[in-house]
Amino acid sequence: MDFDTIIIGAGAAGMMCAAHSAGRTLVLDHAKAAGEKIRISGGGRCNFTNLGASHANFISQNAHFCKSALSRYTQWDFLDLIAKYEIAWHEKTLGQLFCDGSAKQIVAMLLEEMKRTGAELWLNASVKKVDHDGVAYRLSVLRDGKRVDLSARNLVLASGGKSIPKMGATGFAYDIARQFGLNLTDIRPALVPLTFSDQRYMAISGVSAPSRVSANGTTFEEATLFTHRGLSGPAILQASSYWRDGDPVVLDIDPNGTLFEALRTARQTQGKKDITTVLTQSYPARLVQHLSEEIGIGGRIGDQSDRALQELCDKLRNWSQVPTGSEGYRTAEVTLGGIDTDHVSSKTMEAKARKGLYVIGEAIDVTGWLGGYNFQWAWSSGWAAGTAISATLN
Ligand SMILES: Cc1cc2nc3c(=O)[nH]c(=O)nc-3n(C[C@H](O)[C@H](O)[C@H](O)COP(=O)(O)OP(=O)(O)OC[C@H]3O[C@@H](n4cnc5c(N)ncnc54)[C@H](O)[C@@H]3O)c2cc1C
Numbered sequence: 001m002d003f004d005t006i007i008i009g010a011g012a013a014g015m016m017c018a019a020h021s022a023g024r025t026l027v028l029d030h031a032k033a034a035g036e037k038i039r040i041s042g043g044g045r046c047n048f049t050n051l052g053a054s055h056a057n058f059i060s061q062n063a064h065f066c067k068s069a070l071s072r073y074t075q076w077d078f079l080d081l082i083a084k085y086e087i088a089w090h091e092k093t094l095g096q097l098f099c100d101g102s103a104k105q106i107v108a109m110l111l112e113e114m115k116r117t118g119a120e121l122w123l124n125a126s127v128k129k130v131d132h133d134g135v136a137y138r139l140s141v142l143r144d145g146k147r148v149d150l151s152a153r154n155l156v157l158a159s160g161g162k163s164i165p166k167m168g169a170t171g172f173a174y175d176i177a178r179q180f181g182l183n184l185t186d187i188r189p190a191l192v193p194l195t196f197s198d199q200r201y202m203a204i205s206g207v208s209a210p211s212r213v214s215a216n217g218t219t220f221e222e223a224t225l226f227t228h229r230g231l232s233g234p235a236i237l238q239a240s241s242y243w244r245d246g247d248p249v250v251l252d253i254d255p256n257g258t259l260f261e262a263l264r265t266a267r268q269t270q271g272k273k274d275i276t277t278v279l280t281q282s283y284p285a286r287l288v289q290h291l292s293e294e295i296g297i298g299g300r301i302g303d304q305s306d307r308a309l310q311e312l313c314d315k316l317r318n319w320s321q322v323p324t325g326s327e328g329y330r331t332a333e334v335t336l337g338g339i340d341t342d343h344v345s346s347k348t349m350e351a352k353a354r355k356g357l358y359v360i361g362e363a364i365d366v367t368g369w370l371g372g373y374n375f376q377w378a379w380s381s382g383w384a385a386g387t388a389i390s391a392t393l394n
Contacts, residue, residue, distance in 0.1 A: 002026075005389055006139060006152040007119075008127055008172070010034035012110075012378035013361025014158030018121075019113035020386025023393040026150070027119055028141060030126040031168045035107035037160075040167075041375070046103035048082070049075040049379070050372035051095035057373045059241055060366045061185055065341040066377065069349070073383035075376055085109045094222075096371045130155065130176050137356065154356045154389055158382070161335025161362040163189060169329070173339065173363035180354050183340040185365045189332030190241040193232035194249065194323035201226040204286045211235050212252040215243040221255050226287070230323060237370050240326060241336055251319040253283070260313045263301065267309070271302025275312075291316070334374055338365040348388035349381055358385040 004023030007014045015035060018027045033039075038046055050057070053075045055067045079097075082089060087109065088100035099105055114121065122143055129140040137155040141148045157173040174184055205228040212221045213235040225233030231249070239249055259282060266278045278301050279288045292298055295315050304312075326332070339359050343352055349364075351357040360381040368374040 002150045003152040004393055005154040005156060006137065006150060007156040007158050008176075009158035009160060009361070010121060010123070011036075011158060011160050011361065012038055012375055013160075013382040014156065015107075015110040015114055016379050016382030017156055017158060017358075017360055017386040017389075018119035019110060019117060020383050020390060021117060021119065021393075022390040025117065025119040026152070027114065027121045028125045028127060028139075029121075029123055029168075032123055034111060034121060034123065036167055037164070038107050038110075038375075039103050041103055042098050044103055045098040045101075046106050047092070047096050047098050047372040047375070048089075048106055049078050049097050049376045051075060051091065051097065053095075053373055053376045057369045057371075058366050058377065059190075059336060059368075060341060061337075062341045062365075065344075065346045066366045066380075068346040069380040069384040070376070073380040077383075078376065078379050081109070081113075082106075085112070094371055127172070130179065132180070132354075154358065154392075156358040156360060156385055156389075157339075157363055158360050159363060161338060162187065162329045163332040163335050163362075165329060173359065177339045177351075177359060177363070180351065180357055182343040182351055182354070182359070185337040185340050187335050187337040189326055189329045190336035190367055191237045191333035191370050192240045192326045192328065192331060193227060193230060194236055194240055194243065195230035195325050195327060196321075197324040199228060199230075201230060201290075202228045204284075204290045207284045207287050208233055209253050209283060209287060210255055212255040213239045214250045214252075215239040216247060218242045224251060224253070229327070234370055237333070241334075241367060241369070243323070243326075245325070246322065248320045248322045251321075252317040253319060254313060254316050257317070259316065260309060263304070263309045263313070264306070267301050267304060271300065273301055275299060275301045275304060333370070334362055334367055336367045338363050338367075341365050347384065349385040350388065358389070360385045 003026045005025045007027045010027045010029035018025050058066050087105045089097050125143040131138045136151040139150045159173045204226045208223045208225040211224040220235045220238035222234035224235050276288050276292050349358045349360050361378045368377050
């Protein structure tokens with residue numbers, strides 16, 4: 001046996017797993033550098049976890065699956081690790097924790113932790129074929145253009161999902177899982193901007209507004225950004241994970257519900273002004289211009305009845321539209337769905353019917369909200385598999 005454990009993918013989950021594995025461990029990645037998504041995440045500062053992370057922030061066909069790993073390796077455990085490396089951090093908003101400095105500090109920390117366990121890292125190494133001969137997993141690998149045959153008792157699929165193919169994302173974990181009899185759930189791009197074929201927001205591209213956005217009964221209150229191709233911003237990215245083709249997204253751009261009273265007051269104090277001018281006290285002028293054309297707002301505010309003002313507010317609070325699609329895997333932060341959790345132990349991440357085959361990170365059907373949750377899942381699931389593998393080797 002060449003290795004006790006081979007981990008395919010030197011991303012967040014694979015490196016975390018290697019940092020907790022015992023025995024001879026090899027981490028393989030076809031990229032030139034480890035942890036590339038960590039490096040670019042959070043605008044280069046990596047939103048590495050969330051203070052409020054719990055199973056409620058994840059989407060999966062089995063809502064209970066992620067509980068075990070998340071409760072055994074928590075955001076506080078990751079913060080302890082960060083503290084050990086003296087990486088400074090801050091809370092930005094809604095419990096989201098970012099590095100004060102660079103996301104590269106997180107990558108360097110994980111590489112150092114891997115070194116501590118003696119794990120080897122091969123970059124520019126592409127796995128061509130995987131088999132199992134009854135005793136070991138056998139891998140045919142192209143390393144720096146040369147073919148190398150390897151064997152290992154344990155194989156960890158940590159090669160992520162399909163989001164951002166330009167960064168090396170492949171459906172590789174899905175193919176290998178299928179080869180070994182594991183089912184896949186439907187997959188689709190998530191945490192992704194939504195688009196309209198008519199480019200209706202071209203004129204207000206770059207404008208953002210506080211909002212509450214709902215898709216399929218789930219609501220997020222954060223900003224919406226209008227783009228030349230459609231809708232983006234944190235509220236839309238969150239809602240995109242719940243949105244399905246043909247469904248409406250419903251925007252409430254008066255999320256505090258204060259507009260009606262503000263307009264009634266303005267009717268008393270600024271009665272001669274046009275209502276669109278009054279609205280620019282609450283919204284960017286370009287958005288008001290767009291709204292005035294789309295829903296026909298106009299006239300002196302002093303002439304508006306309570307009923308007319310209420311109707312306007314109702315429209316702004318229930319602005320329903322059906323996107324044509326999304327920006328797809330090209331820009332999606334994550335892949336929704338993946339390897340079916342029914343086939344995997346929630347405690348060890350090992351495939352129930354395939355001894356020695358482990359699945360972690362984004363490849364599995366556990367998808368976090370925006371806000372550091374996806375990295376927390378990578379840390380927790382990587383830790384669960386790494387410590388379980390260690391236990392079998394000791
Ligand atoms: C732009 C962007 C920003 C993000 N920001 C955040 C954030 O701030 N906070 C957060 O929580 N989440 C964020 N995410 C999501 C987060 O990056 C992922 O959920 C997380 O990286 C998943 O970890 P993973 O280890 O499962 O997969 P990955 O990190 O994707 O790692 C998979 C690794 O496998 C390698 N690989 C793929 N196929 C093969 C193959 N066939 N052979 C060998 N190697 C292969 C890849 O090169 C990669 O290194 C962001 C995602 C993107 C795209």
